Each structure stands twice: as structure tokens, then as C-alpha cells.
Amino acid sequence: MNIDFTFLNKYYMFFINGTKNTIIISIFTVLIGVILGTFLALMKLSKNKILKSIASSYIEFIRGTPVMVQMFIIYYGMNLGLPDYVAGIVTLSINSSAYVAEIIRAGIQAVDKGQMEAARSLGMSHKMAMRYIIIPQAFKNILPALGNEFITVIKESSIVSVIGIPELMYNADTVRGNTFMPFAPLIVAAFIYFVLTFTLSKVVGRVERRMRAGD
Amino acid sequence: MIDVIALEKKFGKNTVLKNINVNIKKGEVVVVIGPSGSGKSTFLRCLNLLEVPTKGKIIFEGTPITDSKVNIDLHRQKMGMVFQQFNLFPHMTVLENITLAPVRVKKVPKEEAERTAMRLLRRVGLEDKADSYPSKLSGGQKQRVAIARALAMEPDVMLFDEPTSALDPEMVGEVLDVMKELAADGMTMVVVTHEMGFAREVGDRIIFMSDGEIIEEGTPEEIFVNPKHSRTRDFLGKVL
Ligand SMILES: Nc1ncnc2c1ncn2[C@@H]1O[C@H](COP(=O)(O)OP(=O)(O)O)[C@@H](O)[C@H]1O
Numbered sequence: 001m002n003i004d005f006t007f008l009n010k011y012y013m014f015f016i017n018g019t020k021n022t023i024i025i026s027i028f029t030v031l032i033g034v035i036l037g038t039f040l041a042l043m044k045l046s047k048n049k050i051l052k053s054i055a056s057s058y059i060e061f062i063r064g065t066p067v068m069v070q071m072f073i074i075y076y077g078m079n080l081g082l083p084d085y086v087a088g089i090v091t092l093s094i095n096s097s098a099y100v101a102e103i104i105r106a107g108i109q110a111v112d113k114g115q116m117e118a119a120r121s122l123g124m125s126h127k128m129a130m131r132y133i134i135i136p137q138a139f140k141n142i143l144p145a146l147g148n149e150f151i152t153v154i155k156e157s158s159i160v161s162v163i164g165i166p167e168l169m170y171n172a173d174t175v176r177g178n179t180f181m182p183f184a185p186l187i188v189a190a191f192i193y194f195v196l197t198f199t200l201s202k203v204v205g206r207v208e209r210r211m212r213a214g215d
Numbered sequence: 216m217i218d219v220i221a222l223e224k225k226f227g228k229n230t231v232l233k234n235i236n237v238n239i240k241k242g243e244v245v246v247v248i249g250p251s252g253s254g255k256s257t258f259l260r261c262l263n264l265l266e267v268p269t270k271g272k273i274i275f276e277g278t279p280i281t282d283s284k285v286n287i288d289l290h291r292q293k294m295g296m297v298f299q300q301f302n303l304f305p306h307m308t309v310l311e312n313i314t315l316a317p318v319r320v321k322k323v324p325k326e327e328a329e330r331t332a333m334r335l336l337r338r339v340g341l342e343d344k345a346d347s348y349p350s351k352l353s354g355g356q357k358q359r360v361a362i363a364r365a366l367a368m369e370p371d372v373m374l375f376d377e378p379t380s381a382l383d384p385e386m387v388g389e390v391l392d393v394m395k396e397l398a399a400d401g402m403t404m405v406v407v408t409h410e411m412g413f414a415r416e417v418g419d420r421i422i423f424m425s426d427g428e429i430i431e432e433g434t435p436e437e438i439f440v441n442p443k444h445s446r447t448r449d450f451l452g453k454v455l
């Protein structure tokens with residue numbers, strides 16, 4: 001098979017702009033997802049049964065439904081009049097927050113029970129123990145997993161192409177339509193996605209190793 | 216100093232402590248012995264409310280700390296605890312482990328807390344380890360740091376839950392030596408241990424527990440030489 005990539009001479013800006021948008025959408029999604037996810041995790045770990053069940057139901061529901069359905073509900077169903085970009089980022093953030101919440105909850109719970117007990121036995125309040133003892137240790141468990149979530153978000157962000165946001169997938173498809181080439185533009189998009197996620201996974205791996213060495 | 220009145224602790228349906236009554240006086244070293252699973256740790260952890268009793272009262276220095284209105288954090292500052300698994304904070308140096316609570320909880324100025332910490336480290340023979348991380352220490356060293364960390368809060372009583380059980384045999388002595396010195400200095404101590412030699416030598420009073428009850432208590436002489444109860448004799452027969 002001979003694939004001709006000369007179309008890039010004319011269309012390369014589509015890929016550059018698409019990649020930029022994909023990165024911007026992913027960064028916003030992860031940032032908002034981490035903020036929402038932190039609150040959800042703290043709710044789920046709290047002693048308050050109502051907060052706990054709200055967080056659990058939310059997390060279960062989001063993780064149990066396709067992101068495409070979530071996006072259509074927010075974009076078409078709710079009809080909030082949000083700009084496309086915002087609707088896309090909101091959907092992806094809501095989706096990601098459920099996964100981030102579980103990452104944070106697991107990271108906190110993975111800290112040895114004796115750490116909280118030792119801190120409390122010294123007279124520290126629960127809050128103080130969380131702040132100085134539990135969270136700093138949980139951070140080491142959480143950070144690499146958050147890096148992996150970032151990778152997932154980059155890939156999943158391609159879904160917002162269906163509501164017309166010109167990110168990498170959407171633009172690759174536009175090039176495909178303009179050039180009547182069924183294959184090559186998608187290969188280019190796949191390659192760019194791979195470079196993004198592979199680079200990020202290398203960075204995550206390095207951070208992980210450095211954190212383990214710190215123990 | 217500590218009055219335990221009709222203490223009961225259940226985990227679900229399982230009654231782990233039944234009608235425990237103990238009085239611990241200032242300066243006394245009380246050693247709790249008994250088979251594993253008899254409720255020794257649970258008893259000790261009830262004293263500083265790491266476990267919440269299901270019934271009964273604990274009065275510490277005149278305050279009924281089992282009352283829900285009491286701010287337990289305040290009273291825990293006066294009760295040091297040493298755990299079987301050390302529970303040092305792995306992300307902090309030895310010095311930070313020791314100074315954290317005095318600085319954050321008691322608002323002791325940092326320099327003063329560090330001076331105190333160095334004095335305590337000298338006392339447990341580890342002043343050269345101040346800047347090490349716990350992962351670089353041996354088990355015996357970790358436990359001595361844990362003792363120094365508890366002492367830094369200047370507690371009125373120290374609770375020890377099998378402080379030497381997780382140690383290699385050759386490191387048991389160094390930890391027991393620190394505890395002996397502490398006892399000689401007049402510290403009030405409640406010690407759960409399987410080290411019968413220590414119990415005999417250092418204990419003012421021995422409490423023998425079995426199946427969540429205090430079966431017998433008395434001086435080391437009374438318990439080790441003339442145990443009254445057959446269950447005490449059985450237990451001592453196995454461990455001595
Ligand atoms: N957190 C807990 N939840 C349920 N059961 C427990 C818990 N902690 C201890 N137990 C039970 O209480 C009993 C006494 O345990 P423990 O106080 O640790 O005994 P010891 O220290 O004498 O070995 C055991 O049967 C143990 O299984």
C-alpha cells in the first residue's frame with residue numbers, strides 16, 4: 001500500500017490547530033475534573049451519609065453511562081445555550097471528575113491506617129492529620145494515576161468532534177472530506193494522538209519512579 | 216490518673232472487652248499480658264479513644280473523656296502512644312517526625328521544639344539520625360524515634376502496644392532499655408507486651424487478660440510466682 005502524504009503541504013494547519021485545541025480542551029478538562037473530583041472524593045470519604053450517597057450515586061452514574069450520551073444530554077437535551085467549546089469541556093470534565101474522584105479516594109485510602117492513628121494519638125485533629133500526614137502521602141499514589149487520566153482524556157476528547165468542535169479528530173475528518181482521501185488524514189491524526197499520549201506516559205513513568213525513589 | 220469504669224467494647228456483635236475496671240496511678244508501670252486476641256490492644260486503644268468504648272467510662276486526670284462533649288485532641292496530647300508497627304511518618308525526617316506535633320498542635324516555637332527533639336534523640340541514642348528518613352532506620356531505631364516523638368508532647372502517661380513484637384530479636388533490648396529508663400524516671404506507663412522478663416523487672420502491677428476480661432491482677436511476684444487463677448497458670452506455662 002502506498003500512502004501519499006503530500007496533502008499535508010496544503011492542510012497541515014488543520015492538524016496543528018486541531019492538536020492545539022485538543023490539548024487546550026484536555027488541560028481544562030483535567031483541571032476542572034481534578035477540582036470536582038477532589039470534592040467528590042472528600043464527600044465520599046466523609047462521615048455524612050447524605051454527602052456520601054450523593055457522591056457515590058454521581059460517580060456510579062457517570063461511570064456507568066457512555067460519555068457520548070452524557071454529551072448529547074448536556075448539548076442537546078439540556079439546551080443551556082452554552083457555546084460548543086464550553087459544552088464540550090463541561091461534559092468531559094463531569095465525566096472525568098467521576099474517575100478522578102475514585103483515583104483520589106483510593107489514593108487516600110491506600111495510606112496506612114496507622115498513620116492517621118499515630119497523628120491523632122499525638123493530639124492532632126482529623127483535619128490537621130489529613131493536611132500534614134495523609135494528603136502528602138496520598139499525593140504520591142494519586143499523581144501518577146492522574147497522569148494516566150490525562151492520557152485518557154486526550155483520547156476521549158475526540159468525542160467532542162461530533163458537536164462540531166474543531167479539535168484534532170474533527171479537523172482530520174474535515175481534511176478527509178476535502179481531499180477525498182479515506183485513510184491518510186486519519187493516520188496522521190492517529191499518529192499525533194499517539195505522540196501526545198506516548199510522551200505523556202513516559203513523563204508519568206519518570207515521575208512515578210522518582211517518587212518511589214524518594215521513599 | 217486514669218480510671219476505667221465498667222468498660223465494654225463490641226465490634227458489631229462481637230464483645231471484645233467485658234466490664235473492665237482499672238485504676239492507673241501516677242508514676243505506676245502497669246503491664247498487660249495475655250494470649251493474642253484477648254483484647255489487650257483494644258483495651259489500650261480505648262484509653263486514648265482510638266477505639267470508642269460501647270459502654271463505661273474513662274476518666275483521665277479528672278475528665279470523663281468518654282463524654283461526647285470532651286475535645287479528645289486536648290487530652291491525647293497528654294497520652295503518648297507507641298505502636299507495634301512504629302507508624303513513623305515516612306515523608307518526614309526523624310527531626311520533623313518529632314517536632315511536627317509540638318509545633319502544630321502546641322504551638323511551640325520551631326527552634327525550641329528542635330532543641331527538645333535533639334535532647335530526646337540523645338536520650339534514645341539517635342542524635343546522629345536527626346536528618347535521616349525513617350526508611351533508612353532499623354526497626355529498633357524506628358521504635359526509639361517513635362518513643363521520642365511521643366515524649367516530645369510531654370505526656371503524663373505513655374501507652375505501649377507490643378513495642379518490641381515487630382523487631383528482630385537483637386533489637387528488642389535497645390527498645391526495652393529506653394523503656395526501663397523511662398520507668399525509672401517516674402513516667403506513668405501502660406505496656407502491653409509479651410516480654411515477661413520486662414514485665415517482671417519493671418512492672419509495678421501486672422494485669423492478665425483473657426477473652427476480653429481481666430482474669431487476675433497483682434504485683435509481678437503475685438502473678439508470676441503465685442498465680443491464683445488456672446488460666447493465668449496455663450498462659451504463663453506456655454510463655455515462660
Ligand atoms: N477493628 C476491629 N474490628 C473488628 N474486630 C476487631 C477489631 N480490632 C480487634 N478486633 C477483635 O477483637 C479481639 C481482640 O483483639 P485485640 O484487642 O487486638 O487483641 P490482642 O491485642 O490481645 O491480641 C480479636 O478477636 C479481634 O479479632
Ligand SMILES: [Mg+2]
Pocket residue numbers: 255256257377
Ligand atoms: Mg494486640
